[in-house]
Structures are given as structure tokens and as C-alpha cells.
Amino acid sequence: MADIRLEKITKRWGDVVAVDDLDLTIEDGSFTCLLGPSGCGKTTTLRMVAGLEEPTAGRIYIGDKLIHCSERGISVGPHQRGVGLIFQSYALWPHMTVYQNIAFGLEMEKMNKATIETRVREAASWMQLEEYLHRYPSELSGGQQQRVALARSLAPQPDCLLMDEPLSNLDAKLRLDMRTELKRIHAMTNMTILYVTHDQLEAISMATVVAVMKDGRLQQLEDPLKLYKHPNNLFVANFVGSPPINVLHGNIFAEQGIWRVRTSDMVFSLQRNPEDDVQIKDGQNVVLAVRSEDIVLDDPSASFAMTIYSSLPTGSDTFVRLTRGDLAMMAKLYESDSLPVDSQVSVGFRPERVLLFDEDTGQRISLGSSLVGFTEATAS
Ligand SMILES: Nc1ncnc2c1ncn2[C@@H]1O[C@H](COP(=O)(O)OP(=O)(O)OP(=O)(O)O)[C@@H](O)[C@H]1O
Numbered sequence: 001m002a003d004i005r006l007e008k009i010t011k012r013w014g015d016v017v018a019v020d021d022l023d024l025t026i027e028d029g030s031f032t033c034l035l036g037p038s039g040c041g042k043t044t045t046l047r048m049v050a051g052l053e054e055p056t057a058g059r060i061y062i063g064d065k066l067i068h069c070s071e072r073g074i075s076v077g078p079h080q081r082g083v084g085l086i087f088q089s090y091a092l093w094p095h096m097t098v099y100q101n102i103a104f105g106l107e108m109e110k111m112n113k114a115t116i117e118t119r120v121r122e123a124a125s126w127m128q129l130e131e132y133l134h135r136y137p138s139e140l141s142g143g144q145q146q147r148v149a150l151a152r153s154l155a156p157q158p159d160c161l162l163m164d165e166p167l168s169n170l171d172a173k174l175r176l177d178m179r180t181e182l183k184r185i186h187a188m189t190n191m192t193i194l195y196v197t198h199d200q201l202e203a204i205s206m207a208t209v210v211a212v213m214k215d216g217r218l219q220q221l222e223d224p225l226k227l228y229k230h231p232n233n234l235f236v237a238n239f240v241g242s243p244p245i246n247v248l249h250g251n252i253f254a255e256q257g258i259w260r261v262r263t264s265d266m267v268f269s270l271q272r273n274p275e276d277d278v279q280i281k282d283g284q285n286v287v288l289a290v291r292s293e294d295i296v297l298d299d300p301s302a303s304f305a306m307t308i309y310s311s312l313p314t315g316s317d318t319f320v321r322l323t324r325g326d327l328a329m330m331a332k333l334y335e336s337d338s339l340p341v342d343s344q345v346s347v348g349f350r351p352e353r354v355l356l357f358d359e360d361t362g363q364r365i366s367l368g369s370s371l372v373g374f375t376e377a378t379a380s
């Protein structure tokens, strides 16, 4: 097994820059998710690793082996790269049964019949396909066909598997089942997985490392839970998490170790994290951000009044839309309750969980600053 290393990889089609000077290392044995919105260059990146797309510039290594170098005209063919592939659109062999489709790669590797049968049945059970082994692809639903394609690429247990939105055709329940299976398969086999998705929940819940992309550029490469807690910039903070992180726009002033963020009608006082070595400029435009689950309702300590616009109980928890003038926020409560529309509620934030970003650059300012109080802003 081996790392996959992309160095200064760029892919252009005419004026379109699909991938822009990308440096990315996919660690050996990791489950790395490429995450980002539609068109950000995920599929293009995966196809370049697979050898199906030629980078315009840059180098790709698998372990010590240089498999692509635009400058030196080196390009190792897709079949010589030792990576398995599974794409959103999957081609099964129509004249072969499910069993034969899954067994095909193993037969090519000249495994003995007994091992092939064990591997096929194991892969079929991972993908809940045992009862379909004798059927032909035309006798399966789209989701079942997708699972066959997955089983077929998992059965040979390649060192490295590249997957592009392989669960997109499945219904919500089956998608969840397949995520749990993929995560287990990864834990058991330790194969290196590079997995493309635009679904942040899929990435956070399965990956050991998430690479967030935007406009062909890497935004953050991070452990999934750190990514959620400490997004590097506003784009990542917004893209990761559902509902999206709440944002308040304001400007910042420093007073004796305390940062004060003045928004349209409030002043938030924040104890800065002593580990931070951050210079702010008085009056700098900032964005204060807080996740929906870090909003506390009926908080007697530090709180301000907001109005309940509506509440959406899910059975296990509740999403509450809160408003105050132009400000709107979404809170998540860990109980299911229907709250009266238009009633007043006192709102606080979990003090340690407030994030600050520079509004102009979008970059995170602080690792985390503790909220020590609010006051109503007086006109100045
Ligand atoms: N063959 C092509 N010719 C021209 N432009 C292309 C080609 N393939 C992709 N692109 C462009 O490159 C950019 C990146 O495409 P890519 O397919 O990598 O996006 P993606 O992140 O996989 O998106 P999605 O989530 O929608 O699958 C897009 O702007 C796309 O229109």
C-alpha cells in the first residue's frame, strides 16, 4: 500500500480551470473524502488519479512511483496504476449474472474457485445482495445495480479504491446502510479509499480525512470532527453542517484582553483564547458564527431576547427559527417540542463555541473565543 500524492495538479479545458494548482496527499490506509459543491473539481481530480484524465500540469505519485508528470510527459496507463474504480454511472456486464459480475475481477486475477466463491458471497453480503446472485442486471433496480457495481469493485480488495458518489442512486435508508458497511469494510481491510461526494454528512460520517474543495482549490484537509468544530474559513463553516452555521456580521474592538463585536443591535464580549496569536484591527469587519446546537434557549446567564418564528420538531429533536429585527438564526434543541409561534425567548450561546472570521478574507480569526457577555448596543 502507498500514499497517493498530487503535486501542483492543474486541469484546464480552454478557459475552464477545473482543478487549480492542487497539492493533496491521500495517506495510505485513509478513507479520504473529497467534498465540495457541484463543479468544484472533485470528479476531475479522481479521474486524474485513475489515469482517465490527463492533468494540464503537475505530478502524481503512488508511493514512490511517479505515475504522471506533465512536464516530463510521463503518464502510466490506468490499468498499471493498481487502483480500483467505481463511478456514479456503473457499467455492469448485461450478459452476466450478479454472481458472475462480482466474480469477474477475481477470475482475471486467477484465484481458485473456492476463494472466488468466498469473496463473492462476502462482498454480496456487505451490499445485501445475497438473494440476487443468480439474476441479470436487467432484472435489478437502479439501486441494486449500483450495489452490484460496489460489490464488484470491493471483491478483489484492491489496495486503493476510488469512488465517485457511489451511493447516489440509493434511497435514504439504504444509503445509511451502505455507509455503515463501507466504513466497516474500510476498518477491516485498511484499504486506501478516495471517495468523492457533495454530501457533507456522508463525508463527515465516513471519512478519516476530509478534503474540502471550492473552485478547483483545496480549502481544508482535516479530521472530520475538527473540520466541523474548527473550519478554516467561512466557506467551510457554511458548507459543513446542517442546518448551516448561524452568522452575525459586525465589527470588532479590543479592550484589555476582551474582544467586543458590535452587530446591528448587540455587543458581544469575548474572552480571547490565550493560545491565539492574532492581531486584529479596531473596527475590522468580522463574522461571528455559532452552530445551531450551540444556541441555548431560556438561558438565564447571558442572553438576549429573540422571537420564535417557527419550530420544526423531528421526533428526536427540534429546529427552531429565531428572529430579531433583520437577524435570523436556526437553533437545534435536543428534545422534540412544538414551540408557540411569535413567543419571546431568551437566547444564549455555548460560551466556548463561538467562532470568529474576518469578513473580507473569510479566514478564521480565532481558534475559539469564550463568550463572556452581551449588551444591547447603544447608538454611536
Ligand atoms: N470534459 C470537460 N470539458 C470542459 N469542462 C469540463 C469537462 N469536464 C468537467 N468540466 C468542468 O470542470 C469543472 C469541474 O467538473 P467536475 O466534474 O470535476 O465537478 P464535480 O466537483 O465532480 O461536480 P459534481 O458534484 O456536480 O459532480 C466544472 O466546471 C465542469 O463544467
Ligand SMILES: [Mg+2]
Pocket (backbone or CB within 6 Å): 042, 043, 044, 164
Ligand atoms: Mg462529480
